[in-house]
């Protein structure tokens with residue numbers, strides 16, 4: 001598989017100079033979806049270092065938080081008994097319940113812990129992530145089994161401001177529908193051996209291949225649609241429902257590792273999607289994308305510009321190769 005890219009060269013005359021100097025930007029195309037991305041060389045970092053006091057926002061929002069302590073049992077909805085007789089799915093500290101905002105035919109929210117109102121990226125442990133992921137995988141499985149049509153399941157996160165979360169308390173969101181999202185449909189269209197070819201191409205190329213944690217492969221995305229984008233590929237699974245307990249542990253550990261890397265890079269907020277297709281979709285590999293958001297500060301520059309929102313093209317100044325170098329060997333078992 002060819003990893004397609006093109007360098008675009010222009011020219012400008014800098015202030016105070018007389019002669020033009022060349023300018024350059026690289027456009028890349030994602031091998032799985034065709035989504036385009038530009039890798040920029042910015043004079044000033046697009047995401048400046050964090051200086052926003054998230055802990056203060058945590059304190060401001062704690063008192064009225066419906067996910068904190070015993071309030072989670074009083075103020076959140078319950079699953080119908082045919083889906084889960086106990087009403088809420090629990091594992092370790094994690095608790096899953098239906099999303100009060102109906103984003104999907106079956107939509108769930110799960111908190112890492114009712115006792116953890118504030119979980120900055122460097123406090124996201126393997127245990128917290130794996131247990132919470134388990135509740136979502138169990139939800140997707142329980143709902144998918146009851147759906148009369150093929151189920152498109154996903155597990156997602158808006159972590160910390162400004163990721164899009166309406167409640168501060170850290171949580172995951174799961175979704176199961178009889179129809180795919182735009183990205184699930186694009187990824188499933190690539191289910192013609194493209195996942196395998198992509199992994200093989202990146203393994204051979206080297207600089208963006210981060211390693212295997214056993215059954216799960218990690219990469220820095222060749223053509224990121226968002227800053228700091230990492231990808232996990234899970235050969236042998238199509239839906240989150242296909243993950244056995246060992247695979248959930250392994251993926252949970254990988255996600256916690258990715259969050260730790262972001263914390264080291266001085267980032268505070270991220271989004272994640274584990275894109276499922278119906279179980280048994282030929283050639284499909286369950287896959288995950290995780291990427292950063294801008295660090296919050298007054299008048300901060302959003303990472304979602306006309307490029308991302310309206311052209312569906314990423315524009316990042318942290319190159320995938322530099323990201324992979326920063327990741328080092330942490331995803332290799």
Ligand SMILES: [Zn+2]
Pocket residue numbers: 062065066067068116117169
């Ligand atoms: Zn809370």
